[in-house]
Amino acid sequence: MDDTRGRITREGIRIYEDADFGGMHAAGRVAAELLDAVAPLVQVGETTERLDAFITQMVHDRGVTSATIGYTPAGRDPYRHASCISVNHVVCHGVPGPKVLKDGDILNIDVTVIVDGWFGDTSRMYVAGTPSRKADRLIQVTHDALMKGIEAVRPGNTFGDVGHAIQAFVEANRMSVVRDFCGHGLGRVFHAPPNVLHYGRPGTGPVLEEGMFFTIEPMVNLGRPETKELADGWTAVTRDKSLSAQFEHSVGVTATGAEIFTLSPAGLFHPTYLAP
Numbered sequence: 001m002d003d004t005r006g007r008i009t010r011e012g013i014r015i016y017e018d019a020d021f022g023g024m025h026a027a028g029r030v031a032a033e034l035l036d037a038v039a040p041l042v043q044v045g046e047t048t049e050r051l052d053a054f055i056t057q058m059v060h061d062r063g064v065t066s067a068t069i070g071y072t073p074a075g076r077d078p079y080r081h082a083s084c085i086s087v088n089h090v091v092c093h094g095v096p097g098p099k100v101l102k103d104g105d106i107l108n109i110d111v112t113v114i115v116d117g118w119f120g121d122t123s124r125m126y127v128a129g130t131p132s133r134k135a136d137r138l139i140q141v142t143h144d145a146l147m148k149g150i151e152a153v154r155p156g157n158t159f160g161d162v163g164h165a166i167q168a169f170v171e172a173n174r175m176s177v178v179r180d181f182c183g184h185g186l187g188r189v190f191h192a193p194p195n196v197l198h199y200g201r202p203g204t205g206p207v208l209e210e211g212m213f214f215t216i217e218p219m220v221n222l223g224r225p226e227t228k229e230l231a232d233g234w235t236a237v238t239r240d241k242s243l244s245a246q247f248e249h250s251v252g253v254t255a256t257g258a259e260i261f262t263l264s265p266a267g268l269f270h271p272t273y274l275a276p
Contacts, residue, residue, distance in 0.1 A: 006211060012193040013185060015211040020118075021252055021259065024187065024213055027120030028250050028261030031113050034058050035124055036266040042126040044103050048085040052096035055111060056082040067112035067119055067190050076233050084110040084123075084234075091219050091227050091236045091244045092181055103129030106139060108246045112190065119186045121215050122262035123248040127271045134222060135243055141173045142220040142245040143270050149198070149216045150251060153258035157208050163200030166218050178219035178244070180227045180236070185214045186250060210253050213261075217248030 006016045034055055041051055059066045059082050066082040086094035086108040087101070094108075101107070110123035125139045145166045152165040170177050183196030194206055198218040223242025230237060238244050247269075250261040263269070 009206065009209065011206045013206060013212055014187060014192065015209055016187060016213055016252070017211065020187065020213075023116060023118035024120070024250065024252060024261045027113060027115040027118040028122065028263075029120070029265065030062060030064055030115050031111050031120035031122045032262045032264050032269075034111050034113070035109060035122065036264055036268050038109060039126065039268050042101070042107065042128055044101055044129045046101050046128070048087065048094070048096040048099050048101070048107070051085060051109065052081050052083045055109075059113060065114040067114050067121075071190070079234065082111065084108075086110070086244070086246070088243055089238045089241050091178055091221070091238060092246060093234045093236050095232055095234050101128035104131055104135065105129070106131055106135050106243065106245065110246075110248065117188050119188070119190050120262060121186055121190075121248065121250050123217065123246055124264075124269050125245050125247060125271055138175065138220065138222050138243055138245045139271060141170060141175055142218060143247050145169050145177075145198075145218045145220060146216060146247040146249065149218065150249065150258050150260065153208060153216075153251060153253055155208055155210050155253060155255065158203055158205045159194060159196060159208065160200035160204030161202050162216065163197040163205075164202045167199035170218070170220050176221045176223065176225035178221060178225050178227060181219060183215040183217045183248070185212070187213045208253050210255050212253045213250070215248055215250050217246060219244055219246040
């Protein structure tokens, strides 16, 4: 769907109107509710294709549209699933399949839905069974890195400020930020300017303005940041086979900071909800 609302900056970034925040909240809430609903199913012995089938059925039951089913970037075959499910050393774009979850597996589930023309895009981490101490710390650092990035969102700051906040925090914890993938603008389209890098120098890049909509979705590795794509044309993994984690929110810039469109209604965004 063409995005014709608001004005466009010289960098090609669309500035939305106050009334458009409501549409993004509605789409973001549905996406977050899908991830809330699948949480109890992430268990040892479950398969990623069954998790995806559950999400697909929920999309149908809610009467909304999956933005990923049939999504066809240039040079790739159409994607056939309502979610990407990335397990352990899979960085992103993991394709659901017969893989059985084992005790200690960590996984990111990423969904995007279209509600009344607006795109809601979010992902979060889950754990099957009990994570290792290293995995648990990776998940915490990745979550906190996302929130550090969101804290840097305010009019007058730059996208370099956002990336630097994430990078500095991650590297201070002796982990690495993936540089091969980034966040993106969205609204009434799935992907639009700007590219939201999760690393950078303060004061660089486009200036944030009230009315910008975009995702922040840092991918953090326990080892080195390099990735490689598998033969399926979708799945990206760490080159050194180290664990990877990711959290993603869709946000809008307000007069005073950031408004998060994809908050978990049930408070299940961080897997510590599993703690006794």
